[in-house]
Amino acid sequence: MKAYLALISAAVIGLAACSQEPAAPAAEATAASEAPAAEAASAPEAPAAEAAAGDAAAPAAGNCATTVEANDMMQFNTKEIQVSKACKEFTITLKHTGTQPKASMGHNIVIGKAEDMDGIFKDGVGAADTDYVKPDDARVVAHTKLIGGGEEASLTLDPAKLADGEYKFACTFPGHGALMNGKVTLVD
């Protein structure tokens, strides 16, 4: 009797299993369709993470530029400009924070080898028309134009040009160079 019942129940289970079979693929299909959906949902996160990493790298690019201020007191706000070797190009922006016009308190930034600066000044004094920089002066590594109060100008240079010696920056407006000068140093 027990064996008979067992057979019946086995058959019932078998039948039930059979009747449930069509449902199984459906369940699989559901599971299968859910998987790509889950992947699709997580996939957009990867580019987003990359974008975030890109943003994190942005400040590094900012290290390839610096700003130097000059004022009506014939002063730069720094005695040293640090240029990162890692940069392909380095930009220096000069900002004249004063109000005096270019004709009386003009400033520029001229970069050259320390031993060349005297010559650059001497030849620049007479070059008022070209912002007190002798045209095509081969000793000048880079320079900004001459600006007056409230103005801004920038120069871009290849850091590799500063590798072979000691370099300085100065304003070549007549009489300014003695006060307005400093070192340009290469840093990692």
Ligand SMILES: [Cu+2]
């Ligand atoms: Cu100046």
